[in-house]
Amino acid sequence: MDAKNVIFGETGLEKLVQMLRASGQPQDIAKLVERYLEILRDMVVVEEKR
Amino acid sequence: MSEKPTFTGNAEQKALAAQVFQLMSSQGQFFAADSPIKQTLANLADFIAVQRKADRAKVVQEIDAALSKNHAVFAREQREDDVIYVISRLGVYRARVEENTHMFKNRLYEPDNPLPVDDISVVVTTTRPALTTVEPVFISDYWQQQAGIEPVELGEEEQEAAVELLDTVEAVEAVEAVEAVAPAVAEPIEAAAVESVVAAAPVVVEKPVPVSTSMQNTLITLSNGVQIDLRRPVADLIGQYGPTLLAQFRAALDNDPLRRIVTFGTDAFPEGAVESFGKNDLRRIRDYLVETGEPMLDSQIIADIFYHNPRQNDYETFRFALDYRLSREKDFEFVGVDGARLWSTKGMPAIGTKRVKASEMGQLTGYLEEGFDDSTAEQSVESIRSTSTLSHVLTFFEWEYGVLPYTKALAALLPAPLLPDQRTAVLRFESPQHYSSTLAELRFPTGNRGGWLQGLEEFFHEHLVPGALITLSRTAEPHILTLTYEEQPETTDRLLILDEKKNKLAFANVSYYSAVDEDMLVNQQQYGRLRNLKSLPMSDRRKADATLEHVFETVGEPVGTRSEPRYQASLGQLYVALNVLRPVSREYLAHLLGDSDEFVLDGERWSYTPPPVEIDETEEPQDEDLYDEDEE
Numbered sequence: 001m002d003a004k005n006v007i008f009g010e011t012g013l014e015k016l017v018q019m020l021r022a023s024g025q026p027q028d029i030a031k032l033v034e035r036y037l038e039i040l041r042d043m044v045v046v047e048e049k050r
Numbered sequence: 051m052s053e054k055p056t057f058t059g060n061a062e063q064k065a066l067a068a069q070v071f072q073l074m075s076s077q078g079q080f081f082a083a084d085s086p087i088k089q090t091l092a093n094l095a096d097f098i099a100v101q102r103k104a105d106r107a108k109v110v111q112e113i114d115a116a117l118s119k120n121h122a123v124f125a126r127e128q129r130e131d132d133v134i135y136v137i138s139r140l141g142v143y144r145a146r147v148e149e150n151t152h153m154f155k156n157r158l159y160e161p162d163n164p165l166p167v168d169d170i171s172v173v174v175t176t177t178r179p180a181l182t183t184v185e186p187v188f189i190s191d192y193w194q195q196q197a198g199i200e201p202v203e204l205g206e207e208e209q210e211a212a213v214e215l216l217d218t219v220e221a222v223e224a225v226e227a228v229e230a231v232a233p234a235v236a237e238p239i240e241a242a243a244v245e246s247v248v249a250a251a252p253v254v255v256e257k258p259v260p261v262s263t264s265m266q267n268t269l270i271t272l273s274n275g276v277q278i279d280l281r282r283p284v285a286d287l288i289g290q291y292g293p294t295l296l297a298q299f300r301a302a303l304d305n306d307p308l309r310r311i312v313t314f315g316t317d318a319f320p321e322g323a324v325e326s327f328g329k330n331d332l333r334r335i336r337d338y339l340v341e342t343g344e345p346m347l348d349s350q351i352i353a354d355i356f357y358h359n360p361r362q363n364d365y366e367t368f369r370f371a372l373d374y375r376l377s378r379e380k381d382f383e384f385v386g387v388d389g390a391r392l393w394s395t396k397g398m399p400a401i402g403t404k405r406v407k408a409s410e411m412g413q414l415t416g417y418l419e420e421g422f423d424d425s426t427a428e429q430s431v432e433s434i435r436s437t438s439t440l441s442h443v444l445t446f447f448e449w450e451y452g453v454l455p456y457t458k459a460l461a462a463l464l465p466a467p468l469l470p471d472q473r474t475a476v477l478r479f480e481s482p483q484h485y486s487s488t489l490a491e492l493r494f495p496t497g498n499r500g501g502w503l504q505g506l507e508e509f510f511h512e513h514l515v516p517g518a519l520i521t522l523s524r525t526a527e528p529h530i531l532t533l534t535y536e537e538q539p540e541t542t543d544r545l546l547i548l549d550e551k552k553n554k555l556a557f558a559n560v561s562y563y564s565a566v567d568e569d570m571l572v573n574q575q576q577y578g579r580l581r582n583l584k585s586l587p588m589s590d591r592r593k594a595d596a597t598l599e600h601v602f603e604t605v606g607e608p609v610g611t612r613s614e615p616r617y618q619a620s621l622g623q624l625y626v627a628l629n630v631l632r633p634v635s636r637e638y639l640a641h642l643l644g645d646s647d648e649f650v651l652d653g654e655r656w657s658y659t660p661p662p663v664e665i666d667e668t669e670e671p672q673d674e675d676l677y678d679e680d681e682e
Contacts, residue, residue, distance in 0.1 A: 003280060005190070006270040007065075009302020017320045019311050026317035026370040030292075033299045034284050040281045044268050 001043045012039045055141040059119035066116040070094055071123065074137050086143045091133040159190035159510045193517055272298050312372045315388060315468045325371035331355075332379060336395045343399055343478045344489060345392040348373055352474075352682060377469070385491075387465035387474040390529035392476055401476065402504030403451045403489040408493065410588040414632050415455045415500025418593070420636035425457030434462040439523040443567045445629035449547055452507025455633045457493060461502065465528045467494050479506065480525070480532040484513065488533075509533065517571035518564040536565035544574040546581075546630065551586050555630070569622055572630065577604050591632040598642050601627045602649075602658040604613040609657065617658045624656065 007012070010020060016036050027035075057067040073094070078087035094113055099106040117124040117135055125136040150156060168660055229547040268280045276294055278287060283369070288295065303311050312321045328334075334355050338344055339346045341467050346371055352358045358368055373391055386392035406414075412558040419424075426434075434440050439462045448454055456464075467475060471495060480487040490505035512536060514520065523532045545560040558573040570578065583604045605627040606617025620625075621639065628634050634642075643656055650657050 003267050003270045008270060008272050010306070013143065013302075013306070013310060019320065021320045021323055025366045026314075026319040029300065029313055029316050029318045030267055030296060032311075032318050033292075033295050034288055036285045036299065037280070037287055037295070040270065041284065044270070044280045 003044045006040060006044060008040075012036065014045055015039050053473070055123045056301060057120050057123070059116055062112070062414060063116035063119050065168070066098075066179065067120045067123070069098070070113065070117060070135070071137065073097065074135070078139060079557045081139060083139045084146055085138060085142065087138060088134050088136050091135065091438060094438060098444055107430060155389065160192045172443075173333060177484075195672075199477070215267065243496040249475050268378050273301075274298065293528070293667075309378065312374055312536065313378060314370060315391075317369065317370055319370050319374075324374055325368060327372070328632050329364050332376075333380070335376070335393075336381060336397075338396045340397050345394040345398070346411055347386070348376075348391040351393065370469065382475070383474070384469055385470065385474050387475050387528050388468045389475075390527060391468075394476065403507050406453070406504075406588055408452055410592060411502055411504070412499030413491070413592045414588075415495075415502050416498055417493055417635065417638040418455060418457060418500040418636050419498050420638075422635050422641055423458050424635050424637040426462075429459060431462040434459055438463070440522045442520055442522070443570050444510065444514060444516055444518050444520060445570070445626070445633065446546060447629050447631065448511045449514060449516040450507075452505060452510050454503040454506065455632070456492070456501030456503060460522075461501075463522055463524065464492060464503070464531075467630035477503070478530045478531070479522075480530060481513075483534060485536065506533070513565060515571070517566040517568070518562070519567060537563055538565050539563070543571070546572040546574075546577065550583060555583050555585055556581055568625055572626060580630060583627070583630060586631060594634065594638070594642055595646065596629055598624070598628055598639070598647070598662065599658070599660065601631065601661065607659055611660070614662075615660055618652065618655050619658075620655050 001011075013036075015038055016032065019035060019039075035048070054068070054071065057071075058065045059067065068341050070089075074087045074089050077089065078085065081087060091110060091513070095106055095110040098104075101111040102109065114133070117126070120235055122292075123137060123142050127134040127136060157295070162535065183484045186482055269277050270280060271277050272294065274294065276291065278288075278291060278295075294462050300313065303309075303313060309321045312324060319408060335351055338351065338355055349360070352365075352369060352372060356368070358365055362368075373384075376393055377384055384391070385394045429440065440459055442459075454460060464477065465475065471498070475489050475492045475494070476495055477492055478487050479490055485511075488506060488509050492503050493501050495501035518535055521534045523534070525532060540561050540563055542559060542561045544557040545562075546555055547558050547560070548554075548555050559579070566591060569576075574581075584600065586597065586600065602624065603615075607616065607621040609618050610616030619634070621643075624640055624643075625634070625636055628639060643651075648659055648661065650659075
């Protein structure tokens, strides 16, 4: 995915919601930001390599 | 569809070339007009030799000679031991070039003659959405470059030059990649690039330029313009942009029209998985709070009303749901802190004095927000945080109304608000010396209004006097603190008190058992003139300069004449006296004194000359002893 199309806080949020729902417990928002960056990174960097 | 190309050579060669062209065109008659049509020399020779019944080897030579004469039409490729000719139905084959400059998208975003852009917002047309949310608007690179938001992309040569200048690991890697791909052309480009480096240098120094296409594609731009390279480790990004990312992420969640993830404090959870509470549940919680008469912890509410056990798997989820749902209800107010989520509701008894309105108190402590907070001069913030204790000498105003201004020192000791729009927090102060506890309400500063802690009136009046040294300490519970003071044998003195019925200040015999700062003790011996101080209404006390003038006239030593009055007082006297009517710091007092020409520093004392007052001759002469009223 082209990083130009990434809107921080919107792109990939569904994946984060799924992850959060699967965890079953409220998570600290700072940890959530880290996890969200990893999701964006996967979408942009890893998919680009493919 | 297409005209036959013109062939060259002698007549035989022309005819042969035309025949081959027709053969190959027939072969690719269903191809696209510009698609390549390929045929080998061997196949052509086989076909024509059979048709002409001629020697194949001779035909091969004739075809090769004829087509070589017409190399403009027949592209020749040597592949191993065979030759391939390539044409298209249009004649010569040319590789297809994507031509999309005419497309509407390109014309819209990259016009030929753009107008200058001073403000990027003029490019964006905002429309009123159905939902009142700010929708992200795509702004093309072109307009971002025009507005100076995005760095201008350099050409290939400039990029290589820029790469050499960038002394970073990434840059070095990029150079290696470029060299690996095109080692043969590296030297000429480098030579040419040296000149462009000079021109490109300022750009590179000011802002790191994306080195390669792949690097640009991993750069995301936050709404505040900060660009983040997702190739960097997450820990690095958090280390550098942590607060920005957190703020942007919170804002994005708050602005999400679908509210997919909701937050309470530092916790977040999908909205769809958050349990709802009915009206009946909310009524039961409200009744419970009103009945107990003081704010209660969420865990207490869960245990007493919903009988949820902390050992249950969904306990934390339920607790989050309760906190989140209550925060959305206007009848409930969050008054807790991180680690102690307390809830209050309408109809509960007020905490603290009613003699000073919140709006007045906010203005009285406004000097703290104006930067006149010197509370950390004697005890630093680090010291308060490390020792978890704060010592403070009570002023008359603080003692009288049970209020402590929310100074930097107090802020360092007390917990911070958990929610961004939180106005108050309820804290409990325990007195280990008296086995009692008091609820106090902490009002956080808002805008230019200061904050304060209220509700300690009863404890102060019962055990302390103005000038007493108190110590506030944290406990293991974030919302519980201890309030202690140093005890001493009984002392009796004539101290300043406020007669509520007469609304007058007076001195009365008071016995106390706490250690005091003698300079701050407002007794008759030191501050006898204060009995003449008017207990101004709170609305007047907000005007610090006018209050100071009144205080100076009262507490100051008269050194002028009856017609030209003049007063003198030390900074310490004025500090104690002004703190009778309103809270003030030494720094703010010095600012007030220095701000007016009527106050002049004479050595170590300040003098005050009131502005001349026009005497109305028709008015009856006032009592002669007014000027000397303070004399005992």
